Amino acid sequence: MKVLITGGAGFIGSHIAEHYQGIAEEIRVLDNLRTGYKKNLDGLKVTFIEGSITDRELVAKAVEGVDYIFHMAAMVSVPESMQKPRETVDLNVNGLLTVLEEASKAGVKKVVLASSAAIYGDNPIVPKVETMYPEPKSPYGITKLDGEYYMEMFRTTGQVNTGCCRFFNVFGPRQDPKGAYAAAVPIFMEKAIKGEDITVFGDGEQTRDFIYVKDIVGGLTYVAEHPEVTGCITWVTAVRSPSTTSPISSSKPQAPLPRFCTCPSELAM
DSSP: OEEEEETTTSHHHHHHHHHTTTTSSEEEEEEOOSSOOGGGGTTOOOEEEESOTTOHHHHHHHHTTOSEEEEOOSOOOHHHHHHOHHHHHIIIIIHHHHHHHHHHHHTOSEEEEEEEGGGGTTOOOSSOOTTSOOOOOSHHHHHHHHHHHHHHHHHHTTSOEEEEEEEOOEEOTTOOTTSTTOOHHHHHHHHHHHTOOOOOOTTSOOBOOBEEHHHHHHHHHHHHHOTTOOSEEEEOOSBOOOBTTSOOSOOSOOOOOEEEESOGGGSOO
16 A cells, blocks of 8 residues: 655644554655644655645656545645635645646545535534535635535546545644644643643633544545545544633543535535
């Protein structure tokens, strides 16, 4: 088995590379280090290719002989996407299309896309399900939804098998507390380790779901290695919505709760 992880030097991508240690014959990582770090791959046996998913020639070489592609590379910051919508489209849509086209030519078995809960926008209804009307509010969310439709198009036209996983709030080792898309957990942990005050806005009773990165990796690899699993999968939570000020009873990650949808076209248009 050979796998390619675009954006593999990033937070989630590096954990996919770690998962396949001793399992895959070759693990390739394609990353331009825009938001990823080579140090995330320290101690891992990978073939590192530095470059962009928008470089067709480089992508063609990276996908050659690969069985599965995990497409993690993207413009991941919502605020940055608002400032740079054209660059967001270039990376998140055109870059994905390049990967899909070259994967099809190379005979890749399956491409798995990291999508996002951002496609739901500000809809207050919970829990989120795949059949909810998409209401993305940012170029990031819009391009992730675009990506889901392109993934399904390539699958239904027989070009390459695909699957999409919508992430909510992922946490775990190697998450950058100073990154452009920093989440509450690494920020809180860094401040706690330093003995600094932790700022909580509002009354502290607001809730949010989190899922441990290795649970996400378990879901991604399952989708990749099972050809019958296609369409969109929402990875909901591994920690049951504690309020900001309430203690979490256990830090041990639990199994993620997937919901399956046969294809993005089941979303209301």
